[in-house]
Amino acid sequence: MTTVELKTEADEPGWEVDPDDEWGVAVIETVGRQLKLRREAAGMRAADFAKAIGYSEDMVYKIEAGKRIPRQEYLDKSDEVLGADGLISAMWEDVKKVRYPKRVRELGQLEAKAVEIGVYECNSINGLLQIPDHARAVIGAAQPPYSPDDVERMVTARLARQTVFERSPAPALSFVLEEGALRRPIGGTMVWRRQLERLLEVGRLHNVVLQVMPMNCETHSGMDGRIELLKFADGTAVGRSDGAFNGRPTPDLKHLRILELRYGTIRAQALSPRESLAFIEQLLGET
Numbered sequence: 605m606t607t608v609e610l611k612t613e614a615d616e617p618g619w620e621v622d623p624d625d626e627w628g629v630a631v632i633e634t635v636g637r638q639l640k641l642r643r644e645a646a647g648m649r650a651a652d653f654a655k656a657i658g659y660s661e662d663m664v665y666k667i668e669a670g671k672r673i674p675r676q677e678y679l680d681k682s683d684e685v686l687g688a689d690g691l692i693s694a695m696w697e698d699v700k701k702v703r704y705p706k707r708v709r710e711l712g713q714l715e716a717k718a719v720e721i722g723v724y725e726c727n728s729i730n731g732l733l734q735i736p737d738h739a740r741a742v743i744g745a746a747q748p749p750y751s752p753d754d755v756e757r758m759v760t761a762r763l764a765r766q767t768v769f770e771r772s773p774a775p776a777l778s779f780v781l782e783e784g785a786l787r788r789p790i791g792g793t794m795v796w797r798r799q800l801e802r803l804l805e806v807g808r809l810h811n812v813v814l815q816v817m818p819m820n821c822e823t824h825s826g827m828d829g830r831i832e833l834l835k836f837a838d839g840t841a842v843g844r845s846d847g848a849f850n851g852r853p854t855p856d857l858k859h860l861r862i863l864e865l866r867y868g869t870i871r872a873q874a875l876s877p878r879e880s881l882a883f884i885e886q887l888l889g890e891t
Contacts, residue, residue: 633670741791
């Protein structure tokens with residue numbers, strides 16, 4: 605006899621509902637309610653339904669109560685078992701929009717619309733450039749620590765933003781990273797090597813300018829913290845800096861001019877793109 609191992613909550617890291625995300629809560633509660641109504645209309649008990657789709661009964665109850673975000677596989681199997689002719693599977697279009705934390709969704713939406721993105725990162729490698737294991741190590745090192753669910757959810761959200769590299773037409777992207785962040789072997793030597801290789805891969809893309817701020821730079825205009833600048837096709841823009849305007853995103857033209865001046869100066873102080881790639885190659889050779 606073949607034993608079927610049911611998928612439980614432990615198998616679903618990062619799929620908890622954020623109670624502070626009102627829209628996300630409403631979407632997941634609605635999806636859960638619809639799933640429960642369809643199951644009951646089919647005359648199936650939760651235990652029988654759970655067995656039929658290959659998940660635990662506890663997971664079924666949590667999803668139907670809006671406490672857990674269903675995976676696409678869960679919806680597809682539910683659709684098949686309940687004979688919903690694709691109506692349940694179609695719920696994934698709404699579910700995937702709330703899969704990630706609210707603030708990351710908002711950032712991802714802005715990045716998806718931007719025609720230019722400029723980032724100076726002072727303490728780490730920017731999230732758009734991180735490989736999964738590096739992102740997991742960075743987020744997992746936070747204090748107080750995040751739960752395993754939260755870590756996985758944040759990693760998945762961070763990686764989802766990287767679809768910006770797949771856009772057509774491609775946006776203009778520029779990054780300035782600190783030498784110290786590149787030398788720090790976050791996640792261990794092998795993860796560090798793969799991260800450096802990823803930086804070289806991205807830095808060679810035709811629409812990307814990647815620069816390194818060397819530690820021996822005697823003048824540094826980025827001491828106030830990271831800077832983000834996003835420009836859109838309609839001529840508008842939004843910027844943010846840790847050390848200015850309370851760290852909040854701002855579309856104010858006066859504020860944007862200040863951030864653009866700082867970012868432009870930082871880029872001028874950093875190594876050139878060619879020198880930066882050569883520097884990363886040298887680091888990779890030292891590992």
